[in-house]
Amino acid sequence: MDQRDVARIARVSSATVSRVLNGSTLVKPATAERVRRVIEQLRFIPNGSAAALRYGKSSSYGLIIPDITNPFFSEFIRSFQEILADRNRDVLMASLDHHASGMQESIRRMMVRQVNGIALLAAEIESGPIEALVHNRVPLVTMDRRLTGPGLSDIAIHNASGMNEALEHLHALGHRRIGYIGGASGLTISDHRQNAFIKAVKRVGLTVDPAFLREGNYRISGGEAAIQQILAMKTRPTALLTANDLTAIGVLRVLHKSGCPVPQAFSVVGFDDIELSDVIYPPLTTLRLARQELAQTFVTALEALATDPHAAGNQYTVRTRLVVRESTGPAPR
Amino acid sequence: MDQRDVARIARVSSATVSRVLNGSTLVKPATAERVRRVIEQLRFIPNGSAAALRYGKSSSYGLIIPDITNPFFSEFIRSFQEILADRNRDVLMASLDHHASGMQESIRRMMVRQVNGIALLAAEIESGPIEALVHNRVPLVTMDRRLTGPGLSDIAIHNASGMNEALEHLHALGHRRIGYIGGASGLTISDHRQNAFIKAVKRVGLTVDPAFLREGNYRISGGEAAIQQILAMKTRPTALLTANDLTAIGVLRVLHKSGCPVPQAFSVVGFDDIELSDVIYPPLTTLRLARQELAQTFVTALEALATDPHAAGNQYTVRTRLVVRESTGPAPR
DNA sequence: GGGCTGGATGTATACGTATACATCAAGGGC
C-alpha cells in the first residue's frame, strides 16, 4: 500500500497526499481532512526508505559512545533520544564496549543509513573514519576534543568551573594534600580534566604532589586499584578528586572495606553526578555535568551543521558545578 | 556517487557492482577484485535507503525498553546490539522512560523505517500498536507475556528455577519468614514473578504471609519505600526476595542507614544480577538472568519470524539461577 | 470582458539499488 492507493481512494493525486503528510500549507483544509481520514482508515504507514532516497537524508542521527553500561552515557542517551524523538528523528546508536574495530564499522553503517550527522562521545578517535565523514559531507560533533572544522563542531566540557569550586570547598574544609584519579591517559578528555585539576589546585595556593596523581579507567575497577595504591603510601592525601563517579564509587568501596570512614578519614569528590551518586553510601559530593544540557547542545550543534553543510563548525561549552553531599568533610588532623 | 560511477570506472555494469557488494558467487574473482579496488579508491558508500526501498526491508530491528538507565536493560542492549552488529544489522532503540505515549509513537517510527522486526521488553503493552504490527506483517517478540501468534513470539523468564534455588538456600539457612518485594502490580511480568515466589515458598514447606508481599517499582526508590513499611511491622520477615536488583539495592541502603546489618539481621536476595550487584556492599546474592542468553534468544526469535513472515510464533524460555554472594546468611534467632 | 494573479491540484520524474531476464562466450559431447 502506498500514497497512490490513498490518493485514489481520497480522489486526489499522490502529490496531494504527500503534501498532507508533510504538512504543506498548499492543501485546502477540507481536502487535507479527507485525505487524513483515508490514511487513518487504511492505517497507511509511509515508506521512510523511499522518502530518504528521494530526499537524500534520513532524518536520523548517529550516536557513538564508549560504553552504554556507564550510567553517564545511558543517562545521556535518554536525553538525546528524547529531544530528537520530539523532532521526529531517529537515533542510530552504537556502543563500542572496548571493541577496537567498532568505531570504523559503526560509522560506516551510519553512513550507509544516510544519517544527517553523528554525535561522537567516544574518546579514542582515529583519523580514518573522520576523513570518511568529511569526504561524504556528514556532520560530526565531538566531545572535548577542542577541534573544529568544516562540518565538525566540538562541545568542550568546562572542567575549570567545577574544579575550582571543588578545590575551594576542600580548601575551606582544611584539606592541603589533595589527590586526583584520572581516566586512561592519552585521551584528550583525560588530559583536559587532569590539567583543570592541576590548575585549580594551584589557584587555591596549594601544590600538586605528582605521587597523588593516579590513573584510572573510568570504571569502578580503576578507582579501586588506584585507591589501593594510595592507601599503601606513607604520606597520603586527605582528599581525592576523581575523573568520574564510577571511579569515586570504586574508591568508596575500598575505603569502606578498609575501615576508612568517609568523610572522617578521607574526602572524596566525583565527577558527572550520575543518578547513582545520590544513592550510594555516603552520597557522593561530585561535579555535576548536566546531561540534559549536554544532549541539547549536541542536538543544536548537529542541526546547525545539518542545515548548512558548508557551515564552519562551532566550539560549544558546557559548564560543570559542584554538588555537595556527604562524601566530603573537614580534613582529619 | 553511486554504483554506476563505480561500474563505469571498473568497466563493468552496475549489476556486477551490486553483486560484488552483496557477495554474489556469480562474479569472477578477478572482476570482483577489480571492482573492490575501485570501491576502495572512490571510498564509495552504498545507499542503504535505496537498497531498503528496492528490497522491502531495511536490515534493522527495533528495540523498545522501559528505561535505559536501569542497568539490566543497558546491559541487555549491549548484548543485543553486539549480536546484530555482527550480522550487519542496525538497531533502532526507543526507551519509554515513563512517557505514556512513547510506545505508540516509537512503533510507528520503527514501521516507517521498515524494521525487520521489533523486540519489546516493555511490560505495559496496549493492543492498538500490536494490531498495527500484525496488520503490517512486522514480527514482534515480547518478554514474559506468554502469548504467541502469527508473527508473534514470546520469551518467558523461567522464574521458578531460580526462585526454587533461592528458597532452598534460605530455608537451609534457617529462614522461616520470607518476604517479597515485587514490581508494579498489573504487569504480567510482575505477576509471573510473584507467583513463582509463592509457589517456591510452598515448595519448601513454608506459608506466605500476605503482609510480607509488598509492591515496588523496579527502581531503588520502590525498594526503599517497601523496606521502610516492613521495618515498621511488629513481626518481620528475616529474609527478602526482590523483583530486581535495583529494588534490593534500595532495601540494602535503608537497612544500612537503619543500622540493620546484612546479612546478620536480614538476608536479601535480588533478581537479574546486574554488574552493580557484585560491587555494592554487601555483594548481592541474586537470581541471575543471563543477559547474553536473553539477547541471543531475542535475535533468534526475530530472525526466525523475519525469514518466514507466515510462521507461527514460538514460545521460548530463559532460565534463572541463584548466585550466592554475601547478602544472605543464617537466620537470626 | 479580457487579462492577470494566486491558490489548489495534477503530472511527470529522479533518487540508487537488486534482480529478473537477456545475452554472450567458452567448453564439452557427439
Place this chain on the structure above:
DNA sequence: GCCCTTGATGTATACGTATACATCCAGCCC
C-alpha cells in the same frame, strides 16, 4: 562442426516518495 550447458556479465525496470513544473479555476482590476 553443431548444439547444448554453464558461467559471467549486461540491460532494463520497479520499489514509493517529494517536488519542479504544468494546469486549471476563481476572483479581481480596469
